[in-house]
Amino acid sequence: MTSQDAQYTAAGNELSASFLAAKKRSDATLSELEANPGKFRMLTGDRPTGRLHLGHYFGSIKGRVEMQNRGVNTNIIIADYQVITDRDTTEHIKDNVLNMVLDYMAAGIDPSKTMIFTHSAVPAENQLLLPFLSLVTEAELHRNPTVKSEMEASGHALTGLLLTYPVHQACDILFCKANVVPIGKDNLPHVEITRTIARRFNERYAPKNPVFPEPAAILSDAPEIPGLDGRKMSKSYGNSIMLGATAEETAKLIKKSPTDSERRITFDPVNRPQVSALVTTAALCTGRSPEDIANEIGDAGAGALKKYVTETVNEFLAPHRERRAELAKDMDSVRDILHDGNRRANEIAEQTLDEVRSAMGMKY
Numbered sequence: 001m002t003s004q005d006a007q008y009t010a011a012g013n014e015l016s017a018s019f020l021a022a023k024k025r026s027d028a029t030l031s032e033l034e035a036n037p038g039k040f041r042m043l044t045g046d047r048p049t050g051r052l053h054l055g056h057y058f059g060s061i062k063g064r065v066e067m068q069n070r071g072v073n074t075n076i077i078i079a080d081y082q083v084i085t086d087r088d089t090t091e092h093i094k095d096n097v098l099n100m101v102l103d104y105m106a107a108g109i110d111p112s113k114t115m116i117f118t119h120s121a122v123p124a125e126n127q128l129l130l131p132f133l134s135l136v137t138e139a140e141l142h143r144n145p146t147v148k149s150e151m152e153a154s155g156h157a158l159t160g161l162l163l164t165y166p167v168h169q170a171c172d173i174l175f176c177k178a179n180v181v182p183i184g185k186d187n188l189p190h191v192e193i194t195r196t197i198a199r200r201f202n203e204r205y206a207p208k209n210p211v212f213p214e215p216a217a218i219l220s221d222a223p224e225i226p227g228l229d230g231r232k233m234s235k236s237y238g239n240s241i242m243l244g245a246t247a248e249e250t251a252k253l254i255k256k257s258p259t260d261s262e263r264r265i266t267f268d269p270v271n272r273p274q275v276s277a278l279v280t281t282a283a284l285c286t287g288r289s290p291e292d293i294a295n296e297i298g299d300a301g302a303g304a305l306k307k308y309v310t311e312t313v314n315e316f317l318a319p320h321r322e323r324r325a326e327l328a329k330d331m332d333s334v335r336d337i338l339h340d341g342n343r344r345a346n347e348i349a350e351q352t353l354d355e356v357r358s359a360m361g362m363k364y
């Protein structure tokens with residue numbers, strides 16, 4: 001084994017051990033949350049780079065609604081500043097933000113229970129970035145897998161904002177003192193660096209009266225939602241069913257989705273990713289198993305499968321679309337909800353920043 005191989009093996013073992021520890025913490029936290037939801041404050045969010053799709057719903061929004069209705073203090077950040085970590089334009093961002101609010105509410109997010117706010121409207125939250133940056137090393141930032149993958153995917157030179165992206169997310173989580181963050185496995189490093197920042201701040205500046213909790217990741221057991229072409233569902237691939245799409249737009253998208261030359265429908269994600277993606281979509285929308293759906297379609301072929309997927313998706317999304325259309329009739333109210341969320345977030349952020357400055361001896 002070469003020295004480089006040894007380094008990769010050691011890094012892999014470290015990641016595996018870190019994940020196992022996080023999974024154990026996640027299970028314990030989830031159990032406690034179910035017993036006493038009022039003890040927990042949750043923060044999660046999305047970048048407004050486009051419209052929300054079925055992948056967002058099943059991967060995160062559905063879980064947020066469940067936490068909210070269980071009695072957890074829920075908070076959703078629309079991370080508009082993070083759009084420019086890997087993009088050169090903010091064109092359409094206002095439209096994307098307002099449409100996110102519409103989709104959140106249509107999906108069951110209640111603004112009277114869940115604070116919805118935007119990065120750019122909460123200056124005190126962003127000001128936490130300065131002391132937090134002093135608590136991490138350049139090497140720790142470069143090691144973050146999301147920074148690496150985003151840099152490779154964007155084709156950009158590494159900007160300062162992209163490099164400090166994990167620290168900015170720590171600001172999002174800690175400004176409201178969130179103690180739980182629901183995530184997928186890929187985002188675990190962000191919560192781990194947030195825990196590190198909270199711990200280091202408390203040890204350095206507030207050892208007797210800690211300012212920040214060390215938040216626990218609640219690891220999602222939701223399956224990854226494939227796009228209609230078998231790849232990851234992504235706005236950039238054009239393989240996503242948007243929550244706000246019309247029934248006709250959805251039917252058209254499903255009709256042109258690729259399959260393969262084999263007539264009989266089977267569920268085989270490895271060897272038949274495109275067919276299996278369609279089956280998975282129908283399974284999620286009906287609650288049936290993908291194997292049952294594939295067996296039912298059988299020799300009827302891709303045409304019958306696409307017809308079934310179209311019917312099930314449109315039936316599933318019909319209530320969402322109806323609520324969304326009703327909410328969209330009064331966009332002033334939608335803006336008011338966002339403005340109220342921003343106001344509440346500012347009050348919290350200013351109080352937290354005041355505590356940070358006090359702990360650092362910077363109140364003059």
